[in-house]
Amino acid sequence: MRVGPETPIQRLAAGEPLPDWVTRLDRTAFGSAWKAPAYHEALWLVPERAFARWTLIPATGEAELLRIAVDPAHRGSGLGRTLLEACQRDLAGAGLIHLFLEVRVSNAAAIQLYRVCGWKPCGRRSRYYPDGEDAALYQRGDYSPDPAVLE
Numbered sequence: 001m002r003v004g005p006e007t008p009i010q011r012l013a014a015g016e017p018l019p020d021w022v023t024r025l026d027r028t029a030f031g032s033a034w035k036a037p038a039y040h041e042a043l044w045l046v047p048e049r050a051f052a053r054w055t056l057i058p059a060t061g062e063a064e065l066l067r068i069a070v071d072p073a074h075r076g077s078g079l080g081r082t083l084l085e086a087c088q089r090d091l092a093g094a095g096l097i098h099l100f101l102e103v104r105v106s107n108a109a110a111i112q113l114y115r116v117c118g119w120k121p122c123g124r125r126s127r128y129y130p131d132g133e134d135a136a137l138y139q140r141g142d143y144s145p146d147p148a149v150l151e
């Protein structure tokens, strides 16, 4: 599939059934498959090729990218970037502008994707993953917590 403005991107909201291809791609990319989106989650899909799953916190204008995956046969052609930028536009339109994620420090492809989409490193969690690998933390959008909540 050619990646461009015509790339079909759909949003799957809480309560909608998860397509089988998402489950298959979830297993291929991460070794495990998550269930249909919960009430506080949303998925953006490029049918049969890619998905991105988010947790949404509308009250605070925050969202966390939980998983993004492109079918191995379609990686490296700009699809991940097209999908992530579409998510970012939709989220911003809904007032969700403080974005967060964590990623394995060894995941060069994902880290490059996040960087080209405007994300900045903001921390690291030591031995975060079950195999002992560290997680790098990234954020997008200026996030400065209300000092009152820190007291």
Ligand SMILES: CC(C)(COP(=O)(O)OP(=O)(O)OC[C@H]1O[C@@H](n2cnc3c(N)ncnc32)[C@H](O)[C@@H]1OP(=O)(O)O)[C@@H](O)C(=O)NCCC(=O)NCCS
Pocket: 029, 030, 066, 067, 068, 069, 070, 071, 074, 075, 076, 077, 078, 079, 080, 081, 082, 103, 107, 108, 109, 110, 112, 113, 116
């Ligand atoms: C991470 C992933 C979603 C990227 O999707 P993709 O469609 O291949 O990425 P794109 O083609 O849009 O590339 C986006 C940027 O990343 C770069 N990139 C892609 N693959 C790369 C690789 N293997 N190594 C280094 N950079 C890479 C591209 O060059 C591009 O940067 P550029 O614009 O500076 O050239 C995909 O590799 C994937 O599904 N990985 C497995 C699941 C995963 O690890 N998800 C992230 C953790 S939740």
